[in-house]
Structures are given as C-alpha cells and as structure tokens.
Amino acid sequence: MAPKVLISDELSDAAVQIFRDRGIDVDFQPKLGKDKEKLLEIIGNYDGLAIRSATKVTEKVLEAATNLKVVGRAGIGVDNVDKEAASKKGVIVMNTPFGNMITTAEHAIAMMFAVARQIPEASASTHAGKWEKSKFMGVELTGKTLGVIGAGNIGGIVCDRARGLHMKVIAYDPYLSDEKASKMHVEKVELDELLRRADFITLHVPLTDATRNILSRENLEKTKPGVRIINCARGGLVDEQALADLLKSGHVAGAAFDVFAEEPATENPLFGLPNVVCTPHLGASTTEAQENVALQVAEQMSDYLLTGAVTNALNMPSVTAEEAKVMGPWVKLAGHLGSFIGQMTDEPIKAINILYDGVVAEMNLAALNSAVVAGIMKRANPDVNMVSAPVIAKERGIKISTTNQDKSGAFDGYIKVTVVTEKRERSIAGTVFSDGKPRFIQIKGINIDAEVGAHMLYTTNEDVPGIIGALGMTMGKAGVNIANFTLGRAAAGGEAIAILYVDEAVNEAVCKALKDTGLFQQVKPLEFDVN
Known part of the structure; x- marks a missing residue:
C-alpha cells in the first residue's frame, strides 16, 4: 500500500505533484491547518504530514497521529512542532534549512x-x-x-x-x-x-x-x-x-x-x-524561496517514506539514499544485537558501549547507534524506534559511548555491543556476510556463527557430553523443528553456549523440560523482527 501524506498548509502545485510522481497517496487540504478539531479527527490516517507555519503539531495532535512517521516543515523554523513529543512518539521532524x-x-x-x-x-x-x-x-x-x-x-x-x-x-x-x-x-x-x-x-x-x-x-x-x-x-x-x-x-x-x-x-x-x-518576518518571503522549500520538503518526505533516507531531520541522524542501501543490513544487525541484549537483560541498564570495526566504522555511526538502542529498548516498549530510543535512553540516564577501529580480525567489519548494569556486563558481536544476512559471531566472548531467525533459543551450560542430544530430543518431542544449530565454548570443559534457530516460538513447557535435565544454567527463548 502506498504511503499516505496530508498537506495541511499552502504548498505549491509542483510540490504536490512531486509526491504523486513518487507514488505517494497525497491529500492536499491547504486550509486544514487552521482547523484544529478536523486535523485531530483525520490525522490518524496518514504516514506523513507536510506543513508550513499555520499547522500546529502539538502533543495532542501527535497522540492522535497513530500511523504518523514523519512531519515535514517547508521552511527552517519548527516552533509550531512539539519536537520532544514527536521524538517520544518516534516521529521524524524534518525542515528545509537550505531552501531559503x-x-x-x-x-x-x-x-x-x-x-x-x-x-x-x-x-x-x-x-x-x-x-x-x-x-x-x-x-x-x-x-x-x-x-x-x-x-x-x-x-x-x-x-x-x-x-x-x-x-x-x-x-x-x-x-x-x-x-x-x-x-x-x-x-x-x-x-x-x-x-x-x-x-x-x-x-x-x-x-x-x-x-x-x-x-x-x-x-x-x-x-x-x-x-x-x-x-x-x-x-x-x-x-x-x-x-x-x-x-x-x-x-x-x-x-x-x-x-x-x-x-x-x-x-x-x-x-x-x-x-x-x-519587517514582519520576511526573511524567507520570496517567490523563489517559498517554491524551493516546498519542493525540498516533498522530496525529503518521499525519500524517507519510500527508501528510508533521512535528510535534514532535527531528531534523527541523516541517512542518504545511498547510505540507506549500503547500511540497510548493518542497521538490521545493529537492531538484532540490541534486541538480543535487551531480551537477556532484566536489571536497569547504566551504560551502552558500542564498538565498530573495519568497514562499518566508516559508516553513519549515529544512525547505527540509534538502531542498537532501539533494539535494546523494544522489550520494555514495543513501540520504540530509532527516533524515540535515544530520547528514552537519555531520560533514563543511560550513557551511550562508541569506539571505532580499523579492521582487526577475520571479518571485514563487525559491531560489538556491551551493556553495563549494576550486576554485570553482557556483550554480543555480529557481522554481515556477503549474502547480506546478519550473523551473531560472538556472545560473552565465545566465538560462534549463528544466522539470525525470527524464533531462536539461547542456552548456557558446562561443556559436557549430551548437550546436543538433550536439545535435539527435547525439541523433537515438542515438535519444534531446528533450522540452524550453533555451539560455542570458551575452553574444553568450560563455559559453553548454544543458539538455535527454530521454525516456531519455543514455549515455556519446552524451556522447563530443558531445565529439568539439569544440564543447562540458562534457557532463554528469543524473538527477532527479521522482516
């Protein structure tokens, strides 16, 4: 289904046509911005909102905008947009600072x-x-x-x-x-x-x-x-x-x-x-400037809704269309790494440390940071996204730090995420293979090679015989098919882990059966958004 955009202030016909030419379903109602009640009534139907200065995007409007992903202001000033409320709702706020x-x-x-x-x-x-x-x-x-x-x-x-x-x-x-x-x-x-x-x-x-x-x-x-x-x-x-x-x-x-x-x-x-x-705020009031900012906001909003490219956002790192193509798999990986740690961590998080190695260290790290933090936060708040996650992390006093380094291992690049709580540190690393698929390559310092699936199971145990048999037998009895099975250990006879990619969610009964074997210290079902 094509994204839907509402234009609630005066915009040029050429700007409206840009949306249409890009395949956007556009609703041009240039007087609507002055009708607060009508705006509240219909805003929930739209993915994007294009405005000038008449429309006031308040917290109340944002609450009603259940599908809204982006607000585009044709102009530089965004005093008429509640940026903090938009960020918390995960709505990108764009302006056009260069058109005038x-x-x-x-x-x-x-x-x-x-x-x-x-x-x-x-x-x-x-x-x-x-x-x-x-x-x-x-x-x-x-x-x-x-x-x-x-x-x-x-x-x-x-x-x-x-x-x-x-x-x-x-x-x-x-x-x-x-x-x-x-x-x-x-x-x-x-x-x-x-x-x-x-x-x-x-x-x-x-x-x-x-x-x-x-x-x-x-x-x-x-x-x-x-x-x-x-x-x-x-x-x-x-x-x-x-x-x-x-x-x-x-x-x-x-x-x-x-x-x-x-x-x-x-x-x-x-x-x-x-x-x-x-003069009455005429700085941007020329025919050329008004046309330029209208065309720019139409292009920027279309790019974001269709390709994920982010330009001139006030509450989100900018990502060009070219970056979005190259970074797409890495953004997914960053989200998966964050999601793994978020699902594994029950106590309050004090700090998130992110290491970027090799080719990924040269990418847009601010966007990748946002993806990691969003992944971590999703367990507590399923509605969180790359816009709202850094705001929520800041509110909770979580310190976020990044390190980037030249290629240092067997992979062209990788991301390692470490979360610090009062009780422990927990880390996971991953990379993107040439097929574009994210992989987990290290958990708790133990090297692995695990494809990321929608449904997974993570276990920890001592490195003793019988682990594979116990996992296979228990899953088989429960009718759970194993798509991929990865083992890793720190040293012979030491701490070991297993991570399974399965075809359906692992229920509590299966987890209990595994725990009852006495072989596993930890049994944790995991879910990932792989779409």
Whole structure:
C-alpha cells in the first residue's frame, strides 16, 4: 500500500505533484491547518504530514497521529512542532534549512543598507511631500567593519556578500575553525572583540539556551558607539528593551529587525523609534524561496517514506539514499544485537558501549547507534524506534559511548555491543556476510556463527557430553523443528553456549523440560523482527 501524506498548509502545485510522481497517496487540504478539531479527527490516517507555519503539531495532535512517521516543515523554523513529543512518539521532524538561505541572507544585506541610509523614513517623508534632504544623513558600508554572529550557512553567505561590498568582516562562531575562517576570508574573533570593533552587527544563529539574549544589555553596552544592529535570524537573540534604551541614548545609531521575541509583533519596544527598520518576518518571503522549500520538503518526505533516507531531520541522524542501501543490513544487525541484549537483560541498564570495526566504522555511526538502542529498548516498549530510543535512553540516564577501529580480525567489519548494569556486563558481536544476512559471531566472548531467525533459543551450560542430544530430543518431542544449530565454548570443559534457530516460538513447557535435565544454567527463548 502506498504511503499516505496530508498537506495541511499552502504548498505549491509542483510540490504536490512531486509526491504523486513518487507514488505517494497525497491529500492536499491547504486550509486544514487552521482547523484544529478536523486535523485531530483525520490525522490518524496518514504516514506523513507536510506543513508550513499555520499547522500546529502539538502533543495532542501527535497522540492522535497513530500511523504518523514523519512531519515535514517547508521552511527552517519548527516552533509550531512539539519536537520532544514527536521524538517520544518516534516521529521524524524534518525542515528545509537550505531552501531559503540566499533569500534570508539577501534580506539581512537589504536591511543593513536600509538602516545605513535610513531609506524607510526617507521614503515616508518624501511620500508625505516633504523634502528633508539634510535630515537623512547616512553612512557608507564600504570600509566599515561588519561583525557576524554565527558564520554557518546563512551567515557565510552574508560574509561573502559583505566582502563584495568591501567591508571588513569579523565573525564570532564557536564552531568556526581557523581553516574555514581562512577560506571564507573572514577574521575569527571572540564575542567581546566583535562587540568592541564592529560598526554593524548581524546575527545568524538559532535560538538555543546558549544564544538566547546573546546581545543582552551587558553585551550591548560593550558595543562601539554608533553601532547598527541587524537581526534577521530569530527573535529572542537580542534584549529588545535594552536595545530600545540604547537607541534612545544614542549609543546605538540604528537597528533593523525582521524577527521579534514575540510574534506576531503588534507592539514592541523598538516600534516607533527613529532609524529602526522593522519587517514582519520576511526573511524567507520570496517567490523563489517559498517554491524551493516546498519542493525540498516533498522530496525529503518521499525519500524517507519510500527508501528510508533521512535528510535534514532535527531528531534523527541523516541517512542518504545511498547510505540507506549500503547500511540497510548493518542497521538490521545493529537492531538484532540490541534486541538480543535487551531480551537477556532484566536489571536497569547504566551504560551502552558500542564498538565498530573495519568497514562499518566508516559508516553513519549515529544512525547505527540509534538502531542498537532501539533494539535494546523494544522489550520494555514495543513501540520504540530509532527516533524515540535515544530520547528514552537519555531520560533514563543511560550513557551511550562508541569506539571505532580499523579492521582487526577475520571479518571485514563487525559491531560489538556491551551493556553495563549494576550486576554485570553482557556483550554480543555480529557481522554481515556477503549474502547480506546478519550473523551473531560472538556472545560473552565465545566465538560462534549463528544466522539470525525470527524464533531462536539461547542456552548456557558446562561443556559436557549430551548437550546436543538433550536439545535435539527435547525439541523433537515438542515438535519444534531446528533450522540452524550453533555451539560455542570458551575452553574444553568450560563455559559453553548454544543458539538455535527454530521454525516456531519455543514455549515455556519446552524451556522447563530443558531445565529439568539439569544440564543447562540458562534457557532463554528469543524473538527477532527479521522482516
């Protein structure tokens, strides 16, 4: 059955057609996002939800969305999506951060020109029949120092455009390497130095705990007298009241804001002040940008629903279509390894340590980590998936660590998972053979070669004669057919294990019969999702 996608906000006809061309059953209801009750009523029918900003994806909506796998936001901001609730429900949240980069960067440059030359006020004055040429004395951008806070995708474009205007560009960004700064031809500085030197300051960072009020009253007071502030990024990055006070005092010469702490902004401390340019969150509002993000979200959602490729997800590691093909068997293996340990572990887990060896060490480890953790968590919560598992693990205080190493053994690559509890450590390793089938290759440090089946039985015992006979006789009497049988031991006469792949689930009566032989320390039926 084809995946079903609901589009509940305005999206271009071309975006809708992309879904249809890819074989997606699409329901285009562009006004539905404003009808909360109707959305709640029908959302359970869909695998995907494509939105802009009108639709509010609340916890209540997500609870009703029993089949939902992905929410795609045509645009960068996802304030209208409860990302935490989505993650707990295992719903991927995607945005399109690159479709409006040029548009937003150009708006910042336009706002910088506007505030440098007081264009909006001069235009209003002239429209009013006045000719106040001497009133609107501006400043040139050439030769001025632009301080860019956040030199990522959009900030990088602003840096490039500003250099074209012959401005001196300095940038503050904790994630900007010296090498990247050199390639961008910008000077990397600390925030205090940027505040002290910049003639213009423009912000291009997301709103996080680290960036909230990054231009606080204290930091604004550190700025160069006559500075002009531009914010086309996110509301809440600047203390708006403090900025208004400094504009009134003359310390700040002008400001240009496209975003505000509270939106829609019908009143604000900056409104009505001279040489303050305000626009109603127009950064992404060009015909080209709106079309680009619509097409991108349609492609991204289709890729995920049809191939498993994950792009621009905010709560899930990205996996390209090519990666999804190569990694598919390894993701299954990672899930099986986690599932084995999850089914074997009864006590609370303190830590999960994952070792990647050889070819698998070069893959997308974040996605593989998620698969391992999801496998472990499924016993306690069958609805868990690769999106929700890391969130649940974090909530439970489980520490997850990874190690990757070059090929070190007989296999081209393998994954080893070790779980630490208060009482013990338990480990299992596996690989993927050339046939694409996952195999268990080591349990408790004992080498084996076991194909993974839907129904399996795991036993531990001392290495003594009669084990194979006891297993075979007991299974035969119960009418359970053995598809594959693997034995392993640490040393002659020492600890040994057996793992059987059987055609049907092993019931409690069979387990009791095996235990009653007195040969086995542990008898554990296991179930794996091999589809």
